[in-house]
Amino acid sequence: MRRERQLEILDRIVGHRVGGNTTDMYPDMYFSPTDAYKSPERYQEELDRIFRRTPLLVCLSGDVAEPGDFVTLDMMGVPLLVARGEDGKVRAFRNTCQHRGACVAQGRGKGKRAFSCPYHAWSYRLDGSLIRPTHLDGFRGLDIDEVGLPAVPCDEAAGLVFVSFAGREQPEFDARAWLGGSLVDDFESFGYENYQLITTRSTTRDVNWKIMFDSFCEMYHVQFLHAKTIAHLFRSDCSTFDDLGLHGLMTGVRATIDELKAQPREEWELMRHAALNYHIAPNTVLIHMIDHVEMYRILPEGPTRCRAELSLYAPELPTTERAERHWARQAETLINTIETEDMAMADQAQFAVDAGNPPVFRFGRNEPALIHHHEVVEALLAGEEERFAARDPKPVRISAGR
Structure with a gap:
């Protein structure tokens, strides 16, 4: 990621911290009818109009x-x-x-x-x-x-x-055009062509694919759901979101962020204090960390069934026993947290949907990545993705508040 872009994101994060622990906000709440998480007709439309049309x-x-x-x-x-x-x-x-x-x-x-x-x-x-x-x-x-x-x-x-x-x-397609210039710039700087797979895990759940994907679209839940696992590592009350057309970047803020107050701006380093959560439409999240990348692909297998592919990559394969132990611990923490906490909540949400209540999910203004993803899904479903692809990448900072 270009240095200027890193500093721009850090400026926004520090501004939130100095401004009273604010966060990026959407202008309005979003209401997602829960029929969309169980309807066989809706599921078939998503397969035909999204998953069989988009890269x-x-x-x-x-x-x-x-x-x-x-x-x-x-x-x-x-x-x-x-x-x-x-x-x-x-x-x-x-x-x-x-x-x-x-x-x-x-x-x-x-x-x-x-x-x-x-x-x-x-x-x-x-x-x-x-x-x-x-x-x-x-x-x-x-x-x-x-x-x-x-x-x-x-x-x-x-x-x-x-x-x-x-x-x-569509016998051919252009992956660079699908990603867009901003994502291409970021990903080329990371050198993903050199990353090596450490481990992968496939899990099938009786959950609609969107409910599973929603778990990766906000930091709001971290302080509550992950209180005993990873909450101490992140600021759950502060994150930024960049609208990248059909895709997006949610930046999770690490608990170390306030160290920047004592450092000159020219010494700031984004990756020491953030996790970059890239949402690649329609169903993939790449979380770029300082020493690895996590890939989550959510694949629909039925109206209320999906498969989650969780993969951990590093710039190089471990060459020592110490390195092997390190990555084994990382993988165990990652898989355990996702499966026993995030996926358990997804199971409960689907159970509630199947039982007929609530009639809608209510997404807060403090969940901009979540709202953006559902807007993209609806646009793809309607064949109106051009209105997203034509938009210039921009940060979502309509307003800020607790």
């Missing part, structure tokens, strides 16, 4: 850093294979052998020269083309050039890899 983040470039590196995953009910080719380009395919449908790869790996189906050993190149079927005589007349792994539109920008399930409506 979806699948991994960091560091996951597929070199030719032959690959990852596999299940997204939107589609088995995916993401691999970097010998030409350095990242591609995505349906991870299904064109003989009998078995997966040609599992998990993740490095340095692959080809993918071989474990069922009958049909082999495919890194660009998805079929090398040859086994038992050639049995498949005499098969047009090998027409039987490759089906490609899924894929693009890479600023250390992030995206895919799209728009199909014929």
Whole structure:
């Protein structure tokens, strides 16, 4: 992140602290009807108009850093294979052998020269083309050039890899344009193409995907829900939010922030005193910390069911036992906090919705990232995303108050 941008965010945070522990506020409250968290019709509309139309983040470039590196995953009910080719380009395919449908790869790996189906050993190149079927005589007349792994539109920008399930409506897309200039600038400065996966955790809950995502959209809850875990690390009463069109940046303020009062402005360092919570529409949060990044992808699997993918990345893999213990503790704290506290609240919220009360969720003016995300979801649902994409990035500081 550019130095000037870091200082601009810090100026706003310090202004809030000096001004009496204020925080960024939206001009009005927001009311979200809870039918939207359980309706099968609404769920299908979200799949068709949002998740099958917009680019979806699948991994960091560091996951597929070199030719032959690959990852596999299940997204939107589609088995995916993401691999970097010998030409350095990242591609995505349906991870299904064109003989009998078995997966040609599992998990993740490095340095692959080809993918071989474990069922009958049909082999495919890194660009998805079929090398040859086994038992050639049995498949005499098969047009090998027409039987490759089906490609899924894929693009890479600023250390992030995206895919799209728009199909014929959008055979190609521009990931840089989807992110926008502000996010591209920030992410390129972080060097995500070099980050390494420490651990990942997949959890499926009987919760609508929006309820799960909402957990990452405000700092308001930290002092209460996380009182015994991480509340001592952050100021729950102060945060900033930058409207980045379809995306957003919520800056969480660390408890050390008041140290800046005794330091000259030219010595201020944003990452020592903040956690950068990037919201990438429609379903991903990247939390950039001083020594790692956390990625949360919330994938809908039904009107009241979703899968949360929690991944922890660091600039390099641990090379000592001490480093391994450090990251193991970090991962344990992260997963335990999310699963036993945040997800437990999501479970309760869905139970209440299913029981018919409350009829609406009430989002406060002090929850600007939450309101912004729901405005974006509604715009995407209505096909009106252009009005967000056309907006200039700006901080949300309409008013400030307790």
